[in-house]
Amino acid sequence: MSALDFFTKWVEGEKTVPLHAEFEPLEPKKAKKKRPAAIGDRQRLDGFLRLYTKCAVVISILMVLVLLVGAVALPAFASPGNPTNNEVVRRYVGSAEEETGAENVIAGMILNYRGFDTFGESCVLFLAVCCVMLLLWATNDRLRGEAKATQTEAPRDMILANVAKLLLPCVLCFGICVLLNGHVSPGGGFSGGSILGAALILFAVSFGADSVRRFFTAKVFNAVRITGLMVYAVMFGVYIYQGANQIQSDLARYIVLVIDLAVGLVVMSTMYGFYSFYTKGEL
Amino acid sequence: MLSLIIDNRFAIAAVILFVTGFANMMLHPNLIKKVVSFNIMDSATFLLLASRGMIAGRTAAILTDGGADPSRYVNPIPAGLVLTGIVVSVSVSAFSLALIQRLYGAYGSVDLRDILEAMKKKGE
Amino acid sequence: MIRLILAIPFLALGLFMFFSEVVGFYKFTYVMNRMHAAAMGDTLGIGSILIAVGILTGSLSAALKLVLILVFMFLTGPVVTHLIAGAEVETHKNAGHEYQEVDRR
Numbered sequence: 433m434s435a436l437d438f439f440t441k442w443v444e445g446e447k448t449v450p451l452h453a454e455f456e457p458l459e460p461k462k463a464k465k466k467r468p469a470a471i472g473d474r475q476r477l478d479g480f481l482r483l484y485t486k487c488a489v490v491i492s493i494l495m496v497l498v499l500l501v502g503a504v505a506l507p508a509f510a511s512p513g514n515p516t517n518n519e520v521v522r523r524y525v526g527s528a529e530e531e532t533g534a535e536n537v538i539a540g541m542i543l544n545y546r547g548f549d550t551f552g553e554s555c556v557l558f559l560a561v562c563c564v565m566l567l568l569w570a571t572n573d574r575l576r577g578e579a580k581a582t583q584t585e586a587p588r589d590m591i592l593a594n595v596a597k598l599l600l601p602c603v604l605c606f607g608i609c610v611l612l613n614g615h616v617s618p619g620g621g622f623s624g625g626s627i628l629g630a631a632l633i634l635f636a637v638s639f640g641a642d643s644v645r646r647f648f649t650a651k652v653f654n655a656v657r658i659t660g661l662m663v664y665a666v667m668f669g670v671y672i673y674q675g676a677n678q679i680q681s682d683l684a685r686y687i688v689l690v691i692d693l694a695v696g697l698v699v700m701s702t703m704y705g706f707y708s709f710y711t712k713g714e715l
Numbered sequence: 716m717l718s719l720i721i722d723n724r725f726a727i728a729a730v731i732l733f734v735t736g737f738a739n740m741m742l743h744p745n746l747i748k749k750v751v752s753f754n755i756m757d758s759a760t761f762l763l764l765a766s767r768g769m770i771a772g773r774t775a776a777i778l779t780d781g782g783a784d785p786s787r788y789v790n791p792i793p794a795g796l797v798l799t800g801i802v803v804s805v806s807v808s809a810f811s812l813a814l815i816q817r818l819y820g821a822y823g824s825v826d827l828r829d830i831l832e833a834m835k836k837k838g839e
Numbered sequence: 840m841i842r843l844i845l846a847i848p849f850l851a852l853g854l855f856m857f858f859s860e861v862v863g864f865y866k867f868t869y870v871m872n873r874m875h876a877a878a879m880g881d882t883l884g885i886g887s888i889l890i891a892v893g894i895l896t897g898s899l900s901a902a903l904k905l906v907l908i909l910v911f912m913f914l915t916g917p918v919v920t921h922l923i924a925g926a927e928v929e930t931h932k933n934a935g936h937e938y939q940e941v942d943r944r
Contacts, residue, residue, distance in 0.1 A: 503726035560806035
């Protein structure tokens with residue numbers, strides 16, 4: 433059996449023999465001594481949990497006192513002597529419009545000046561979906577049988593379907609508007625992507641998952657996620673190569689919309705992926 | 716004393732919310748309530764971060780028709796930190812809920828005491 | 840100033856509705872009672888607070904947008920109540936004893 437077969441079997445959770453099965457252990461393992469059941473197991477657990485509760489209360493009270501002392505010593509709310517009132521405001525706000533092409537200075541900052549942090553966030557979202565896939569994607573019959581206890585599909589509801597027919601166009605249009613206007617008004621990739629993801633979830637709940645699978649199959653899901661993350665990786669690889677200051681290019685004003693779209697699409701597929709894995713165990 | 720509380724009202728509210736979430740997370744045996752308490756702790760952190768960014772007399776960092784006058788806008792960086800925090804909070808909650816679903820499938824309960832007891836029985 | 844005086848009764852009403860919703864949510868034992876308490880905050884509570892906010896902003900376009908938000912909440916609130924009630928009847932252990940299905944035709 434090759435190493436690839438071994439790895440595949442291990443990922444799918446089937447019992448495997450070690451690769452080098454011809455080696456034997458040096459000495460036979462000693463039999464484990466059974467603990468005498470003097471106190472019942474449930475009683476020991478309850479005793480430990482009672483001690484844990486007392487410790488938890490003591491730790492919480494200590495934490496409240498320490499943090500309150502710290503919170504009172506902070507500078508007053510909205511005072512001009514705040515540490516955030518520094519030269520960063522003048523630099524970022526003063527030249528945000530020419531250099532990033534965004535009037536929403538926050539969006540321009542997270543996509544251009546501090547874009548590497550946003551790349552990290554996209555990676556975190558990508559990894560979260562990968563971890564949920566590892567835990568919950570039922571690819572063979574054994575996993576599907578185990579998952580039957582936790583995953584159910586609700587029957588189609590007439591009231592929900594009719595209200596969804598009214599509301600879905602509004603929610604989709606609102607989501608697209610928030611996503612595309614992210615660099616001009618409050619909004620942007622994350623909020624627009626969340627609204628679009630919620631619209632997809634509403635569509636799946638009210639009309640059944642098969643109607644979403646007509647245009648959002650597993651291949652489209654993976655393609656959207658990977659393309660979004662790769663666009664990000666390429667753009668911010670160039671950013672780091674140029675000195676990690678800002679995107680030093682004359683085109684920087686025009687590509688803020690593309691970067692925003694990449695973020696929005698990754699977030700939308702993440703939200704729908706979570707819903708789909710929790711309720712059905714597949715995409 | 717009262718002026719001290721009013722000067723730092725958002726920081727004190729954030730601290731109280733944080734410790735509420737923390738104590739709930741330690742004391743509830745139900746795993747899903749622990750995830751909810753974790754989200755309360757996250758909200759407290761965002762409240763503290765966003766309230767530290769406010770400067771009196773200035774508004775949010777979205778350029779309106781007044782032009783790019785830096786003395787009228789707030790520093791945009793605390794808002795960026797809160798955005799990152801929200802994304803991390805959502806990802807951690809999603810992963811914890813997936814773990815809880817597998818635990819429920821394996822042990823049949825979401826209560827921590829029942830799961831610990833069943834784990835000990837399986838180990839013997 | 841006169842705007843504040845006009846808005847205060849609506850704010851007080853909204854606060855009272857939300858307070859009674861939270862107290863009811865924690866004190867009732869049955870799911871249907873808790874759902875009824877939650878629906879109170881969703882309709883009269885948010886309605887009066889949105890009216891108060893509309894009076895306080897003073898611009899007509901903002902007030903019209905708030906009315907649209909209210910319409911959205913009134914469209915989605917009853918649907919959510921219906922779904923929660925359906926889920927409760929499906930999964931409750933003693934559903935045959937405590938709930939009685941009425942013929943819907």
